[in-house]
Amino acid sequence: MTTPLWRTVFSIIRKDLRAELRSRELVSTMVLFALLSVLVFSFALELDRTARQEVVNGILWVTLVFASILGLNRSLATERELGGMDAMMISPIPRMAIYLGKMVGNFLFVLVVGLVLLPIMTILYNMVLIQIPLIATLILGVFGLASIGTLLAAMTAQTRSRETLLPIAMLPVIIPLLLVVIAAASTVLKGDDAWNWIAVLGLVDAIYAALGLLLFEYVIED
């Protein structure tokens, strides 16, 4: 009687993409926030080439983390406010499917922000950021943010102070991800081989995704 997992996951992704393409509520807010942040950083920090190389990854990832928190908050809060989450919860679908559907949607939205930031930061900081290992780091880093972020946002969306609670819950949890992402990206910018770091990043992603798949059911039910 349970609706097949993948049919449900694709339906949720399609629903989120369609609603977002129509309203542009999430991505436009995140992109605007991210652009303003990197502009502020570029004006605030008077940097020479070496210093730029050292801080550019930090700027990119701090911006992406805060932009993703904005988007994740909104994505899950909308489901709660109008009861979409309840409507999904009373249907005969695996809870895992709700997690996967929302997570993939959030991943795609944050990835768009990252892909917009890369060329802009390339111009602003006069550094070549469009490189295959850096794009792989971006994809895996954003995947990690979306996997753990969707779980935590589902938890905090049920509370009144969700806007403040999500960053407080999420920032400590993503420290391992940030350490690996920064190590991988810095290695790329130094011109060294970063694929070992990227493999470690994949492992961190797998742990976050496993946590999400295992815990989501308990987080969304009373």
Added chain:
Amino acid sequence: MTEQPRPLIEITDLVKQYDVLPVLRKLNLTVHRGEFVALLGPNGSGKSTLLRLLCALTRPTSGEIRIGGWSLPKEINAVRAQIGLVSHKPLFYENLTATENLTFFGRLYNIPATELPDRIRQMLDEVGLIKRAHDLARTFSRGMQQRLSIARALLHQPDVLLFDEPYTGLDQLAGGILDDLLRKAHQSGRTIIMTTHQLERAEALVSRAVIIKKGVIGYDEPINPANPPNLVKIYTEVTGMVNAL
């Protein structure tokens, strides 16, 4: 002697506690197929909690719920497939059209793709929204939103319909349309449980009134349409809420 059919919904010694606060205290209730039950009671009496338990949105602290012979929470998805919920929240997506919303929920209920478009057209026709099928749900009035909610709840042809304060925010006209839709759903043989504070409406629509007081059943009697009881008087006596009415 004919054997009494087994009730569609059987609730036995149901307890729901939030932290240390008991909401339902060993509540027992059976509902037979085709009944239309009004669940009445003051705010905080446990009506909405009972509906949330019936549609498996929350788990009981103890006790048993069986719907159509399936037990909660063991056979949770079998129960979910038999239930449709209409709440005071829309339970759909404002940035999707009426058809897109129903297509999404139809897929979640595993309605075959070949059957789904016809089923959606039929539902939208039944609730009077066929002309607005391709309009965004956010452009709908509150009454239209509630009708779309009913279409969503009926789409997978559930045996049991649960209505949680469905009249909230509706004007007289929209309330009248909802009355007609509820009557139609009842006449089609569905079992309906509705929480409401609108006692006169309940008196005119339902086949049985249940009043919950402090987490237990305080009154449970069938309603004879030829000689309906004075629900307002009974409610006042059972709940002791003279001034509230």
